[in-house]
Amino acid sequence: MHKLAGIELGGTKTVVVLGQPGRIDERLEFATTGPTETLDRAIDAIRSWRDDKPVDAVGIASFGPLRVSHEASDHGFMLDTPKPGWSGAAVAGPVAAALGCPVGLDTDVNGAALAEHRFGAARGCESMVYLTIGTGLGGGVLIAGEPAHGLLHPEIGHVRLRRAPGDTFEGACAFHGDCMEGLVSGPALAARLGTHPSRVAADDPAWETAAHDLAELFAMLILTVSPQRIVVGGGVAGKQPHLLPMAIARVPALLGGYLRDCTREKLAGMITPPLLGDDAGPMGALILAARALEDRRAPARALAGA
Structure with a gap:
């Protein structure tokens, strides 16, 4: 069996794992600091698990935005990001150079989407969206089971939608102010609520505006994706x-009766928490590692067949 490692590179926390898609054997978590220190620590962790042989492939599921297109000259590099010190950082290259193996790279939310699609809440679905709402707000999109890529990758957190009537909060996104990340991410909610969101009671009327904003996001995704x-x-x-x-x-109500199938009951089964919990991102990184290894082996099989 191939030896695979995964790195979930989050804006706040990095998780490094050893295992297989569907199984995590070793796990290490630490705070995400600067790019060199963080990646070096992840590489050292993977090296420590080598035992009798090095890993065969590594998958990286990273915060972004990232250049994921293999045709781009800056493939594997971080683009402009609010995470201090990370704009322009090489993400995939240092790992590949240090470990000498194929490296698969995608966003953290696309990685989590792959894991929930294969093992979790979206099994059997052709199309799905994985949203994460925490330090930021990100969204991974799978179409026919494959991550959506194009000009870049989906940046769902930075769309602007209709604001709740009377809401004058300017937003907390450094780039767009009142985009979705600027309205309902953890830091945005802390600014709106005046305290950490976990300290606000569930029945506090302050949640009404956040619920409105999330509903707008869900309606937009239903109509577009x-x-x-x-x-x-x-x-x-x-x-x-x-x-x-x-x-x-x-x-x-936001859909206005346009999609008759989208009843409250149907939506309650369609919009769900993850089944894999905190394992979705690391498990997605292991899937990316397996895919990177398969991509490397494919040309050799083609030549053998010729």
Whole structure:
């Protein structure tokens, strides 16, 4: 069996794992600091697990935005990001150079989407969206089971949608102010609520505006991506579980009767928490590692067949 490692590179925390898709054998977590220190620590962890042989491939599921196109000259590099010190950082190259093996790279939310699609809440779905609401707000999109890539990768957290009537909060996004990340990410909610979101009671009326904003996001995704499942993870949704049903209840009215199948009951089964919890991102990184190894082996098989 091939030896695979995964790195979930988050804006706040990095998780390094050893295992196989569907199984985590070793795990290490530490704070994400600067790019060199963080990647070196991840590489050292993987080296420490070598035992009798090095790893065969590594998958990196990283915060972004990232250049994921293999045709781009800056493939594997971080683009402009609010994470201090990371803009322009090489992400995939240092890992490949240090470990001498194939490296698969995608966003952390695309990685989590792959894991929930294969092992979790979106099994059997052709199309799905994985949202994470925490330090930031990100979204991974799978179409026919494959991550959506194009000009870049989906940047769902930075869309602007209709604001709740009377809401004058300017937003907390350094780039766009009142985009979705600027309205309902953890730091944005802390600014709006005046305290850490986990300290605000579930029945506090202050949650009404956040529920409105999330409902707008769900309606937009339903109308544009047409997902069979929207999986919502991250610390905000996990620590305030009332927020998801509050938002779902508002979606039918936003759709205005246009999609008759999107009843509140149907949406409650379609918009769900993750089944894999905190393992979704690391498990997705292991799937990316397996894919990178398969991509490397494919040309050799083609030549052998010729």
